[in-house]
Amino acid sequence: MNLRRLILIAIPYLWLLLFFLIPFGIVLKISLSETAIAIPPYTPTLDLSAGWQGFTAYLSELDFDNFSFLAEDDLYWKAFLSSLTISVVSTLLTLAVGFPIAYGMANAPEEWRPSLMVLVILPFWTSFLIRVYAWMGILSQGGLLNQFLIWTGLIDTPLTILNTNTAVYIGIVYTYLPFMVLPIYATLEKLDNSLLEAAEDLGCSRIQAFWLVTAPLSRPGVIAGCFLVFIPVLGEFVIPSLLGGSGTLMIGKVLWEEFFTNRDWPVASAVAVVLLLILIIPITLFQRNQQAQREADE
């Protein structure tokens, strides 16, 4: 009985150890190393044949130079800051688009709801990369959007959308919308309609009832949706590199360039470690929100 429990508990921890903690340990170690023209492209590497003395020598060669480099070169700070701004803005944009969709779904006739749900999830069935490429086709100078706007006569010269931050926002909102819609829909769908009737009965207009009842009661879903968008967007790399321009500075992109263009593994690892540390804050807050929600439900 006790052994079985131990094994059950051990499995997720072993999983975490193997696929998160050990890789993170390796990344952390690389971030403390120095770049070198070698395979792998950093030094020192661990040589077990040298025994204990070799190990201590190996440890003594590790230092925090890469981290102080990150602090000195303003590129990284700017990239972190710009990533943060883009994440916050695009999370709010996704909320602005996602909430009405979730609200509409929750108020749709019951027999429509499963189909609407499938429509929200449907884009996931195509490759994410292909969908982002499709946006390139839509947003480019000669793309569908510009053709359409010129055809309607709203503009004479094509707009430059692709390779700007606007395109990045469009791409992020489009890609992450389901993560916002689904948790909000889940809370709105649970909402007892008689609460709104009670609010009206007690003197609220429809709009007041929305702000005084629907909005506060959908808060857990809104918070969950915001975190589910904010956390992955912070490290997003594909969307800014495909839709963004040279001016779009995001930490995921910087990381990629350090690794593959500069082949500077130690600095790239240091960036990854800092990114993780920054992400721990919202993830912890998210966990707390989930827990508070569970307690309130009981």
Added chain:
Amino acid sequence: MQQTANGCGFAPWQDPNEEPLIRFEGVTKKFGEFTAVDRLDVDIFKGEFFALLGPSGCGKTTLMRMLAGFEKPTEGRILLDGRDIGPVPPNKRAVNMMFQSYALFPHLSVAENIAFGLKRSDMPKTEIPGRVDEMLGLVQLREFAGRKPHQISGGQRQRVALARALAKAPKLLLLDEPLGALDKKLRQQTQFELVDIQEKTGTTFVIVTHDQEEAMTVATRVAVMDHGRLIQVDTPDRIYEMPNSVYVADFIGDVNLIEGNVASTEGERVEISWAEGQPLIVGSSASPLAAGTRCSFAIRPEKVAISAERPPDAVNAISGNIHDIAYLGNISTYHVRLDTGHIVKAQTANSRRIGRRDFTWEDAVWLSFTDTAGIVLTG
């Protein structure tokens, strides 16, 4: 109307000069093809505790939701204090509702729930806490003011819902199955609290319920509904003693129904032939009946006496055998099979311990009742 129902003599529906608070004028409500409320007329007076009673789907909830403003009549008018409230939205009506689910706002405390309606009214901000405290006192929940709805018991939630609905001092309070979620003991106790609060505040209450006992206990008048129509609107005692139809007699309480034909009439006294070779049943009818009319004789089990010998002076006496005995503690119901095959229920109070019961299964017994105990119904 010959008598007043309740002791205090409150019976505005008998006064032709009294203006009703609520008047339904030919109100019909259709949902697509389905008619929920069918050409309904009724007056409800100020200070009444009016119960809408009926099985689920009879239209009683629709009627209430039209009063609250959540549904609009398809035809007809609803007048509140003489004014048509059809075009008035729910948030502008001097009518408040206590919901079946209570619909307490889970994110607000008990006090904030009660203050919710007051904050939307034109009451000065400084007076709101006083009014909230007054309502908390009325429902005895002062020490729970700061709790959230999920931190209090079901009975307390019910009282918060009541206090919230009463806080704005509405002209009319609607209660949708207010005690449905409570267990039996608490329900009985709460019924009296409701009546108490209704009397204290002087508010007109309209209650929707499918529980006839609840309707009988709290209401000044009971309206029995079926298929969107009012079958009978009357005081609880008259609904019980003088039902106007088989439906009402059968719906309220337990009743024996014997079908037959009117043999002869003499004033209110009616003789009914109901089976070959059996003596005629003598009953009474409120309305004159022609001989030969098909009718039902309705008599309550507690008005049927059971004895071993034929009572010498009984107007009606029928013999039979005891088929079944239902022992309910305080009373016993004897199911007596007549020679004709009819089963008639007779109820006696168990004033003695069960070991000394007079009758047992298969005993030959006589059932007797007076000529005014049962009534003759044609509807």
